[in-house]
Amino acid sequence: xxxxxxxxxxxxxxxxxxxxxxxxxxxxxxxxxxxxxxxxxxxxxxxxxxxxxxxxxxxxxxxxxxxxxxxxxxxxxxxxxxxxxxxxxxxxxxxxxxxxxxxxxxxxxxxxxxxxxxxxxxxxxxxxxxxxxxxxxxxxxxxxxxxxxxxxxxxxxxxxxxxxxxxxxxxxxxxxxxxxxxxxxxxxxxxxxxxxxxxxxxxxxxxxxxxxxxxxxxxxxxxxxxxxxxxxxxxxxxxxxxxxxxxxxxxxxxxxxxxxxxxxxxxxxxxxxxxxxxxxxxxxxxxxxxxxxxxxxxxxxxxxxxxxxxxxxxxxxxxxxxxxxxxxxxxxxxxxxxxxxxxxxxxxxxxxxxxxxxxxxxxxxxxxxxxxxxxxxxxxxxxxxxxxxxxxxxxxxxxxxxxxx
Amino acid sequence: xxxxxxxxxxxxxxxxxxxxxxxxxxxxxxxxxxxxxxxxxxxxxxxxxxxxxxxxxxxxxxxxxxxxxxxxxxxxxxxxxxxxxxxxxxxxxxxxxxxxxxxxxxxxxxxxxxxxxxxxxxxxxxxxxxxxxxxxxxx
Ligand SMILES: Cc1ncc(COP(=O)(O)O)c(C=O)c1O
Ligand code: FES
Numbered sequence: 001x002x003x004x005x006x007x008x009x010x011x012x013x014x015x016x017x018x019x020x021x022x023x024x025x026x027x028x029x030x031x032x033x034x035x036x037x038x039x040x041x042x043x044x045x046x047x048x049x050x051x052x053x054x055x056x057x058x059x060x061x062x063x064x065x066x067x068x069x070x071x072x073x074x075x076x077x078x079x080x081x082x083x084x085x086x087x088x089x090x091x092x093x094x095x096x097x098x099x100x101x102x103x104x105x106x107x108x109x110x111x112x113x114x115x116x117x118x119x120x121x122x123x124x125x126x127x128x129x130x131x132x133x134x135x136x137x138x139x140x141x142x143x144x145x146x147x148x149x150x151x152x153x154x155x156x157x158x159x160x161x162x163x164x165x166x167x168x169x170x171x172x173x174x175x176x177x178x179x180x181x182x183x184x185x186x187x188x189x190x191x192x193x194x195x196x197x198x199x200x201x202x203x204x205x206x207x208x209x210x211x212x213x214x215x216x217x218x219x220x221x222x223x224x225x226x227x228x229x230x231x232x233x234x235x236x237x238x239x240x241x242x243x244x245x246x247x248x249x250x251x252x253x254x255x256x257x258x259x260x261x262x263x264x265x266x267x268x269x270x271x272x273x274x275x276x277x278x279x280x281x282x283x284x285x286x287x288x289x290x291x292x293x294x295x296x297x298x299x300x301x302x303x304x305x306x307x308x309x310x311x312x313x314x315x316x317x318x319x320x321x322x323x324x325x326x327x328x329x330x331x332x333x334x335x336x337x338x339x340x341x342x343x344x345x346x347x348x349x350x351x352x353x354x355x356x357x358x359x360x361x362x363x364x365x366x367x368x369x370x371x372x373x374x375x376x377x378x379x380x381x382x383x384x385x386x387x388x389x390x391x392x393x394x395x396x397x398x399x400x401x402x403x404x405x
Numbered sequence: 406x407x408x409x410x411x412x413x414x415x416x417x418x419x420x421x422x423x424x425x426x427x428x429x430x431x432x433x434x435x436x437x438x439x440x441x442x443x444x445x446x447x448x449x450x451x452x453x454x455x456x457x458x459x460x461x462x463x464x465x466x467x468x469x470x471x472x473x474x475x476x477x478x479x480x481x482x483x484x485x486x487x488x489x490x491x492x493x494x495x496x497x498x499x500x501x502x503x504x505x506x507x508x509x510x511x512x513x514x515x516x517x518x519x520x521x522x523x524x525x526x527x528x529x530x531x532x533x534x535x536x537x538x539x540x541x542x543x544x
Contacts, residue, residue: 307467309443315408315416315470328443329469334508336443347441384422384473386447386465387440402439 053253084226093143156291157300166195433527
């Protein structure tokens with residue numbers, strides 16, 4: 001029996017695992033103490049819970065607990081890493097290298113840095129969504145103080161070659177920051193093996209609660225420092241003031257523990273379902289996979305169905321299936337996805353894209369139903385698409401003088 | 406964003422999807438929008454030469470649900486109207502009928518533009534001067 005609606009938008013957010021909720025509950029009521037209250041049992045209890053969670057979070061990424069700074073999420077961690085390094089290393093230089101498919105939390109922070117007198121190089125990704133390592137190397141200047149490349153992309157699920165990137169950075173002594181929001185908990189991420197010096201991630205993409213995340217900051221080989229962006233009581237070793245969100249942090253810790261324990265099994269299960277979905281949808285005529293086929297998260301696929309528009313397509317089944325689209329018609333700005341455009345996709349293909357994000361609670365029945373619904377709707381909408389008719393009649397769409405809006 | 410029942414019905418059971426023979430003297434075709442904008446609408450009318458009334462209207466649309474529903478509704482409204490009446494169909498009437506949210510108003514503008522383009526195509530084919538329209542405001 002299928003329960004509706006089916007959730008296939010796990011790159012946007014994930015439900016809390018019930019085990020995570022169970023772990024959190026006591027910290028709202030009986031164990032409500034402030035982790036900074038050093039002088040009574042309420043505080044000690046909260047502090048102990050935070051210590052355990054810090055260890056759980058650190059274990060998932062191969063870090064030391066002292067290297068974890070709790071934040072309100074990945075957006076804040078992105079801000080703290082980039083602005084914090086920019087301020088801390090101002091005497092060393094002002095140049096940051098990033099890429100053009102980063103999340104807005106990174107791109108807009110870099111824009112801010114530019115206004116403050118910083119210089120930013122936005123590497124263009126190749127058409128598979130990965131950066132060109134030679135271009136990265138060539139972009140390095142004597143004034144480069146940070147290389148900021150996301151671990152995995154939120155729209156197309158491509159996974160960047162972090163080891164190779166950090167090897168290049170290490171040679172020049174430049175710290176590497178990675179927004180690993182989409183990767184942590186889904187694929188093995190190890191800050192030492194991957195050579196990452198700063199890393200942002202968030203609980204709500206890995207079956208934890210919303211509003212809590214972390215910045216990993218390397219303490220040894222080399223020691224990296226960031227200037228605090230939120231001043232106050234000096235929490236988190238002065239790098240992020242504010243009373244700790246104890247229930248959220250406990251939930252984050254539990255979520256990390258579950259991901260670590262179940263990753264191997266879960267990856268095998270979910271990637272099989274993803275492959276089934278992807279293969280079936282790519283059977284549809286004129287459908288195209290966006291992003292690299294190999295370097296990819298196990299639970300995501302992004303496909304363009306040429307000659308149908310993404311929002312119109314979603315409307316065919318969005319009462320029952322939740323996915324997302326890179327189409328302009330779904331965005332307030334009426335611009336198609338900048339990530340898809342960065343892959344060199346024409347606007348027409350960007351408008352026609354759907355992202356499917358599978359998760360821990362996705363079943364094979366749900367995938368079978370999704371395949372059926374998407375295929376039916378694509379066919380139905382093509383029957384009413386003037387572009388599909390032209391394509392079928394062999395009319396060159398570039399020969400038409402479109403009345404531009 | 407949740408849509409009105411009427412809109413959803415036009416999307417799910419669109420009226421008058423199809424193609425008329427664009428080479429026929431009494432068929433007017435309007436093709437508006439552009440693939441890179443994410444919306445293309447083709448609207449066609451067939452006119453009875455004796456009465457000047459629109460006897461059939463067909464559409465095909467590449468676009469969001471609101472664009473599909475707007476064109477479906479437009480074809481319904483066109484049937485039985487005279488060619489001159491057709492151009493008085495205002496996009497705001499479509500907005501009202503389908504209860505389109507503000508971000509989707511341009512989808513109804515597209516339908517209005519498609520009607521005007523179809524009428525002008527018909528007029529041109531039949532030796533009548535093309536009508537001049539003010540540029541639609543909401544694009
Ligand atoms: C790559 C990436 N970075 C940052 C964020 C923002 O995370 P948060 O919601 O925790 O601020 C997201 C989630 O939308 C993301 O996918
Ligand atoms: S066609 Fe793009 S919003 Fe309607």
